[in-house]
Amino acid sequence: MPILTTVDLRTRTLTAAELTAALPRAELDVEAAAAAVRPVVEDVKERGAAAVRDASERFDGIRPEHLRVPQAELERALAGLDPAIRAALEESAARVRRVDEAHRRTDASVQVVPGGTVTQRWVPVRRVGLYVPGGRAVLPSSVVMNVVPAQVAGVEQIVLASPPQKEHGGLPHPTILAACALLGVTEVIAAGGAQAIALLAHGAEDLGDGSGLEGVDLVTGPGNVYVAAAKRLVRGTVGIDAEAGPTEIAILADDTADPAYVAADLISQAEHDPLAASVLVTDSEALLTAVEEQLAVQVPQAMHEQRIRTALAGPQSGVVLVDGLEQGLAVVNAYGAEHLEIHTADAASAAARVTNAGAVFVGPYAPVSLGDYAAGSNHVLPTGGSSRYDSGLSVQTFLRGIHVVQYDREALASARTAATALADAEGLPSHGRAIDIRFEKDC
Structure with a gap:
């Protein structure tokens, strides 16, 4: 029995609104989540560190002794880091840094008339709060993706928050701490979820170690729906990058695509979360059949089989059958995927016509997993169709443009x-x- 639900759009002529409504999409009610976390955010604003500890005990099952991670713990984590993981983090950071350094905007001056100039200065945000989740998976790669662009932008002060772990004595996961130490981040907070976002935004007079935490100017980083809701609530007090939801992948493929590759890539994103979205857009029924056969083989072999099955069978995932490349491009542009892979006969040409996507991966040897870790691109990307108006995290996220007028x-x-x-x-x-x-x- 097929895992993926099929939506057949062949021979159908739809308006833009009808097309968007016909596509698989995660049901993510940020507004309802905001109502649920509002008391937590307001409590942290009012009571500071005590409220964060109370929320951590309630949601994470641990009341952390240290909200601010001691420097000795960061150094200990780095000393104990597996050399292979350290080398991988260093390589990932080097590639992201290389891309961000090349893409960093530089000041530009225009002479409007003789004696009259307007200069665009790019000034880094002074203090930023970076959030790294710690739920179903440990994500040291997200430390890299948040920290490196901020450093390249020239941010003066970086504070990173990650949830306390019961099995690690109320500290964030050692691999997260090691990644922070490796990149030179010294201000690390053991807090997760909505309480972490609220703490980053509002600060606290005393973290329990005799010193306070200054609120930040900008909060970035991925998280669950409650993190997204907390970002919505503090927006205006601070800037935010986006209200990121569960991960999603769309694959535009024709009969030249390798079904084993396509199936593996759909599975790779379904592995993140039962709410993750995996969508295949194709004009080839033969490819669809072959992909379903590959899913039947590959899913049972996966470590997180049940999580993957739930994600692939959910209403947010599926196959969209189209008449050809033109309709396929219309579908993926309407969908606006966080990650979009192109597996077609002329993948580069098709990719050039994509207008809405967080990141586009071109051809059979550029899987989304490459972007998650070592492409040099960033993996903190817009979800839920927000790529229509938003961009992924980059060095530009941490820069502000200021016009300087001289006449x-x-x-x-x-x-x-x-x-x-x-x-x-x-x-x-x-x-x-x-x-x-x-x-x-x-x-």
Whole structure:
């Protein structure tokens, strides 16, 4: 029996709204989650560290002794890190750093008129809070993906939060701590979930070690629906990167695709979470049959078989049958996947026509798993179709553009007529007067 549900769009002509509604999608009610976590966020804002400890005891089953992880624990974790994992983290960080350094925006100045310039300066956020989950999987790669872009941007102060682990004495997982130490992050907080986001946003007068925690200016990083909801609640007090939901993969494939590769890639993202979305878009019934045969072989071999089956069988996953490449591209652009793989005869050409995706992986040798760890791209990406208006985490996330305007008298004179006319048209004559007075003084 097939695992994936099939949606057949062949011969159907749909409006953009109808197409979006027809596609598999996770049911993620951030608003309901926000109502659930609002008391936690407000409690942390009011009571600080005590509220975080109470919430950790309630949700994580541990009341951490240290909210701020001692430096000695960071050093101990790094000393005990498996050399192979250390080498892998170093390689991953080097590749991400190489990409971010090449993509970092530089200041640009434009002479609008002689004597009048506008310069765009790119200034790093001063202090950022980075969140790294610690639920079903330990994700040291997320330390890399959050920390390295911030460092390349020139962020002065980085604080990273990750959930306390009962089996590790109330500290975050040692591999997370080791990754922090490896990258030079010294301010690490043992807190997870909504309470961690609230603590990063609002700070605390005393963490219980005699020193406080200053609130940050920007919070980034992936998490579950409660983390996303907490981000929604603190937005405005701080900036956020996105309200990331469960991971998702879409694969656009034709009859040239290797079904074993396609099945493996669908499974790889389903492994994350029972709510993870795995969607295949194809015009080939033969490929669909072959992929289902591969799933029947590969899923039972997976460590997290039940989690994968639940994700693949859920309403957020499935197969979308299309008439051909044109309709396939329309589907994937309407879906706006976090991760989109292209397995078609001319994959590069098809990829160039994708307008909505967090990241696009082109051809049979660029699986999403590569992007998760060692492509040099970032794996913190927009989900739930938000790639229509949002981007993945990058060095740009941690930079702010500031316009610097410099005009001399002659340059201002050249703009006087237009500026004062618009001021009068808008009923704001004092705006125009502020320009005119600079010329009347010399009369």
